[in-house]
Amino acid sequence: MGNTALITGASSGIGAEMARYHAEKGGDVVLVARSFEKLHALKSELELAHGIKAAVITADLAQPDAADSIFSETEKKGLQIDVLINNAGFGGHGKFHERDLAKDKAMMQVNMVTLVNLTHLYLQGMVERNQGKILNVASTAGFMPGPLQAVYYATKSFVISFSQAIAQELEGTGITSTVLCPGTVATGFVTAGDLDGVKAWDNAATPQSVAKCGYDAMVKGDLVKINEKGLDFMLNWVIPFMPRKSVLKMSQKFMEKE
Ligand SMILES: NC(=O)c1ccc[n+]([C@@H]2O[C@H](COP(=O)([O-])OP(=O)(O)OC[C@H]3O[C@@H](n4cnc5c(N)ncnc54)[C@H](OP(=O)(O)O)[C@@H]3O)[C@@H](O)[C@H]2O)c1
DSSP: OOOEEEEETTTSHHHHHHHHHHHHTTOEEEEEESOHHHHHHHHHHHHHHHOOOEEEEEOOTTSTTHHHHHHHHHHHTTOOOSEEEEOOOOOOOSOGGGSOHHHHHHHHIIIIIHHHHHHHHHHHHHHHHTOEEEEEEOOGGGGSOOTTSHHHHHHHHHHHHHHHHHHHHTTTSSEEEEEEEOOOBOSTHHHHTTOTTBGGGGGOBOHHHHHHHHHHHHHHTOSEEESOHHHHHIIIIIGGGSOHHHHHHHHHHHHOBO
16 A cells, blocks of 8 residues: 655645655655755655655646646656645735735635646546545635635635535545644745734644644544634634624734734
8 A cells, every 4th residue: 555645835834744744654755836945855854864755846836737747747757646635825915906816816726726636636546546535724714704815715715615525425435535724823824925913823833733633634534624622612613603794803803914
């Protein structure tokens, strides 16, 4: 049985920690992102520390043909993907009508379209082998609308819905689909999404703890995993029963800068 994980967004943050955790367990990795040097540094680190094989594929997941290129690269290299971790993603702060639409379209491509494309491509082999694991990284943002990050929150809602639906379709097979929904995490995500100064990140979790939590949930075949118990309770047992206007106001407050 193979144990090769393809991880998108492996050059930093949660994705890099997932790669470290998988390699620690003896699994091979295919590291995908744009940052060539960071990916190669991680490849050397993991091969040296754990004696595993690491392949690097540099790709811009905002390009419409990214998933096809990545798939043909793994085919060419003869790599069987047993674990697919769709982790790459980014956000962006500001009122929707004031934001650069091109950035939001790239965000939708990375956070949703390429994730769906990769899942479709790699699921074919998993179905043939009746074996595989899929871990999609969404966010607690996906549980409600997000004024000041309208498109980002919507992309994460999409991922939560998509991931659960295919999990049900795959019920009874050897393949599972898990969606990880982290609260705030201290990574490059904050600066990349122009979120510096948003108080919500004052008490952010570490990427190591979030990666472990999501990876372990994937191994168990959990459907949805929220990394913090308090947030899990709020999102499932408090917010759904609040008036919609109050949820929107609270959500906007959460994204305001100091
Ligand atoms: N940090 C948080 O508070 C938080 C909370 C909930 C959910 N999440 C989710 O967690 C996931 C990982 O984010 P993170 O927090 O670890 O942030 P991060 O450190 O900024 O990592 C994001 C990763 O995505 C990659 N990426 C971004 N745009 C890309 C593109 N166009 N093409 C290829 N790769 C791209 C980046 O690589 P390159 O720049 O090298 O391409 C990087 O490896 C994201 O899906 C994010 O939405 C984060």
